[in-house]
Amino acid sequence: SETSEIRKGLTGVVVDYTAISRVNPETNSLLYRGYPVPELAAHCSFEQVAYLLWHGELPTASELSDFQAAERARRALAPAVKAVIDLIPLTAHPMDVVRTAVSLIGASDPDAENSSRASNLDASLNLLAQLPAIVAYDQRRRRGQDLIPPRDDLDYSENFLYMAFGEVPAPAVVDAFRVSMVLYAEHSFNASTFTARVITSTLSDLYSAVTGAIGALKGPLHGGANEAVMHIFEEIGEAERAEEWLETALTEKRKIMGFGHRVYKSGDSRVPTMKASLDTLIEHYDRHDLLALYDTLETAMTERKRILPNLDYPSGPAYHLMGFDTAAFTPLFVASRITGWTAHIMEQLESNALIRPLSAYNGEDERHLTASSPA
Numbered sequence: 001s002e003t004s005e006i007r008k009g010l011t012g013v014v015v016d017y018t019a020i021s022r023v024n025p026e027t028n029s030l031l032y033r034g035y036p037v038p039e040l041a042a043h044c045s046f047e048q049v050a051y052l053l054w055h056g057e058l059p060t061a062s063e064l065s066d067f068q069a070a071e072r073a074r075r076a077l078a079p080a081v082k083a084v085i086d087l088i089p090l091t092a093h094p095m096d097v098v099r100t101a102v103s104l105i106g107a108s109d110p111d112a113e114n115s116s117r118a119s120n121l122d123a124s125l126n127l128l129a130q131l132p133a134i135v136a137y138d139q140r141r142r143r144g145q146d147l148i149p150p151r152d153d154l155d156y157s158e159n160f161l162y163m164a165f166g167e168v169p170a171p172a173v174v175d176a177f178r179v180s181m182v183l184y185a186e187h188s189f190n191a192s193t194f195t196a197r198v199i200t201s202t203l204s205d206l207y208s209a210v211t212g213a214i215g216a217l218k219g220p221l222h223g224g225a226n227e228a229v230m231h232i233f234e235e236i237g238e239a240e241r242a243e244e245w246l247e248t249a250l251t252e253k254r255k256i257m258g259f260g261h262r263v264y265k266s267g268d269s270r271v272p273t274m275k276a277s278l279d280t281l282i283e284h285y286d287r288h289d290l291l292a293l294y295d296t297l298e299t300a301m302t303e304r305k306r307i308l309p310n311l312d313y314p315s316g317p318a319y320h321l322m323g324f325d326t327a328a329f330t331p332l333f334v335a336s337r338i339t340g341w342t343a344h345i346m347e348q349l350e351s352n353a354l355i356r357p358l359s360a361y362n363g364e365d366e367r368h369l370t371a372s373s374p375a
Ligand code: CMC
Pocket: 009, 190, 220, 221, 222, 223, 224, 225, 226, 254, 255, 256, 257, 258, 259, 260, 261, 262, 263, 305, 307, 310, 311, 312
């Protein structure tokens, strides 16, 4: 029957090909354009990874210097974008600010309806270059601080942290940030990327697809989990309380944020790399109390449910230690995933088919209005 084929949440359904990344749950591995992500995280800047995702190959030295120059030249927040951000109430979630800013950038781009690859690459670079200013400025205005203009003598990660905090932190901190950006960049047909591909499949524009993807990423079952992890840590308070807290939470049938994954069932391939960066931050900031809480909750969850942490589990506390506000964590994910989303938008357009699945009807049988119907 038609219903025997329904897979709630499209679980296990292969929707299309992609040459951008390969997730292999059997081997717990993730490749971007064929390269193992831990290798990229060890050796590449975020700029190199963005170029790789968009072009399929790592940049040569001269391609990289052109790319870096273009990215550095576009970092400043447009006055209209700043003005619109200033109009948004501080009660709004920072993801709503990012969504609105991206929508405005699209509405202001005279080339927005041009879906050629060259135009879409240009738009993608614009968003990549401007998202740090959006995220950093929104956090600053919430703290009553002024905008910090970008510096073009700094790389992407250094400049991002500089615009957020007014100084370039220690190399270990910059490096942990860079690693998080590389790890968040791309992950095949996750909910937000699929959303971007659905929107693109109607031949809508790139900015509309990205705006929709931001909406999908906001939810706590997806990107919102990194923020939710920090709320859990705050709720628990200290390692000694973690086991008891977990028992109660599981009894109440709560989902423990930062654990579990639709695709990986024996561990998220990105966690060991991010955990190593978190360990460096724990040393740097001397926050072994936070590590104890992290380890205790992870051990308890593994023993109790056999459910392992996902990338959001180490990245949440890492962003906290770097000094970001908890509500800014998912916007940081946007700043990175813009690379994967736009790579998928361009790939979708290369061999587009409208994405339009079917549903099985389970409502009322056909019936007719009678004299006693309310109508
Ligand atoms: N806490 C408690 N129980 C869980 C969790 C969790 N985090 N994850 C899965 N389970 C249980 C779930 O309750 C279910 O149990 P039962 O069979 O008894 O009903 C079983 O494990 C299977 O879970 P599921 O929800 O059917 O599996 P799924 O593939 O739909 O879930 C998930 C994937 C990510 C939605 C889920 O693990 C979850 O809600 N995790 C918490 C949110 C989170 O951390 N999201 C980030 C995902 S990864 C990176 C990203 O996108 O940012």
